Structure formats: C-alpha cells, structure tokens
Amino acid sequence: MLATDADILAEAERWKRAGRGVAIATVIETWGSAPRPTGAHLVIDHEGNFLGSVSGGCVEGAVVEEAIEAIGTGEPKLLEFGVADETAWKVGLSCGGRIAVRVEPVT
Amino acid sequence: MNLDQLAALNRCIAGRVPVAAVTALDAGLEPGDRVVILTPEDVSGQYYAEALLEAFRTGRSGIHEAAGRRYFFNVHLPPVKLVITGAVHISQALAEIARVIDLDCTIIDPRTAFATAGRFPLTRVIAEWPERALPALALDRYTAFVALTHDPKIDDPGLDAALRAGCFYVGALGSRKTHAKRVERLTAAGLPVAAVARIRAPVGLDLGAANPAEIAVAIAAEIIAAMREKRRAPAEAAER
Structure with a gap:
C-alpha cells in the first residue's frame, strides 16, 4: 500500500511532536511529463529519514539534502529539477519533464 | 508552516x-x-x-x-467513499473495481446469507439494516451511494439518507417502471422532487452492459464521470 499525501502529512506531525526536525517538500509546479502531480509531498526529518515522493525516486536524494539544510536554517527553499535545467542540477528526470519543489520547514 | x-x-x-x-x-x-x-x-x-x-x-x-x-x-479534498446497499452479484464486481480505482467501499445488506466475508473477502460488509448501519458511515458530498437490492425495504432508507446527505452520486438499480414507483414512494415520504430527480436510474452509463460484471463497470464509469464533472472541459460537459 502506497502512503497517501494524507498519511505523509499525519506522519510529519507525529515526527515533529516527537521532537524531530521536520520539513515538508511539495511539488508546486510541473512542466511536460512529471512523475508526481502538483501537490505531492515528501516529508523529511533532520536525520534524512523520509516518507512520500515528489518524483518517483529521481530527485529525492537531492531534495532530502536541501531539506536537512532548510530544517537547520528555518527558511524555505525553492528547487527546480529537470533536463531543461542542466546548469543548476546534475540530477535529471528520466521522463524529460521538469518540476519545481518547495521545501518548507515545520517550525 | x-x-x-x-x-x-x-x-x-x-x-x-x-x-x-x-x-x-x-x-x-x-x-x-x-x-x-x-x-x-x-x-x-x-x-x-x-x-x-x-x-x-x-x-x-x-x-x-x-x-x-x-x-x-x-x-x-476528502477521498471518495462508495456505499452500496445489496451484497449482490453486481456488488461483488463493483467492490473489486472500487478497490482498483481507490474508492473506499462499504456494502450494507441485512440478509446475512448475502452479506458474508466469503462473498466479499476484501471489502467491508455490514450485515445490518441501513437505518442502523448508515449513521456510523457519515454519508457526505464526497460519497457515492448505489442501491442494488431491488428491495424497497433495504434500498429506500439508503436512498433517502444519501439524498439528504447530498451525496455527489446516487444511483439505483431497476427498470424505468420500478424506478417510477420508487420516485412516488420517496416523494410521498417527504423528499423534495428535485432531490429525488438526482437518482441515476437506470443506473450506470449506457454501455449495453449484459451481465452483472459489465453493469458494475457501467456504474463505476458513471461514478468517475460524476467525480470528474468539474475537471472536464466545459464544451464536453455542455454536449452531455
């Protein structure tokens, strides 16, 4: 059974209440064929544990790294991934699409 | 946040x-x-x-x-629930389809010979009268309700509750003649004419379905169409 976005947000709350640093990453925009729809979530804790998906596995590693940093600073981040964005990121989406992901620390 | x-x-x-x-x-x-x-x-x-x-x-x-x-x-938005009265042959197929298309399905039938876990291994089945079973199910506008027993004693209370709760889809099995009698009963019971007119009967998209499994496909397709009504292009909606 796949975790739904509802399960993921509930888990984010449990993690935060348990005293863990938590950030929620959300797909806020997609161009072309993107593996996960706008609104999809990945929740990350300060140790890099994560649940959910923003890309079906293509860019989760990079999002987790950025999220750990955002948990540290308390500031949100906007990340863009995709084959059209070669200079900023080495990680491409195999499907050829592009996604924008916002990382929001839970304060 | x-x-x-x-x-x-x-x-x-x-x-x-x-x-x-x-x-x-x-x-x-x-x-x-x-x-x-x-x-x-x-x-x-x-x-x-x-x-x-x-x-x-x-x-x-x-x-x-x-x-x-x-x-x-x-x-x-809340995930869509599907509530069915009648643990019948069509429901067996419809429950399977509901699982695949991710509808949260519950079947109500007070007839214990029908409402068995053996007939519905993967679906929540409640062997109770709708009057007893429905309050806990909290029908709402993100619920699809389908009446499939052919028995007014079971179907009518379910339809009444579904229409009052504003379920986005309300369907009932039965011929046009059967349905005309049902409309009379529900209207006489105090439901507004406009509410009763929301019941989809004959139930399901007109696919020419020839057996219970195909009728289940027609019902599931009609539920999806109702769910996605707002998503579809205005021109398409106007054509219907």
Missing part, C-alpha cells in the same frame, strides 16, 4: 473536511505569515478567494497570482 497549522490541516483531512494550505511564495515573509490553512468557509475576504474556491471545486492544486503576489494552493 508551524506545528499548529500542520495539526489543523491534518484535523481537516482526518475529519473529511475540504481544506487548502495556501503558501505565499514571495520571499521575505516570517514563517507564520507564509502559510494559511483555509476551509471553503474561511475563504471570503482573501484576495484570491475566487481562485481558491475554483480550486476547491476542481480539486486541483497549483500556483495563482493575486494582487501582485504568487500563492501556491494545495487542495485536499
């Missing part, structure tokens, strides 16, 4: 209340000002009220501009 906002969002989702997390995307805001959690009742007064209400209607999350600022609307 802070923990209180996350908790408010989760309370709405768990309670099947439509809710949106609205994030201001422009830099420079304090954490507490970046995100607001809104239900459709809280929307009025916001610059983006109209766009957000439209997002609630379509269920689509996305970026919107209002008053020179950019906002991301993340809309959470």
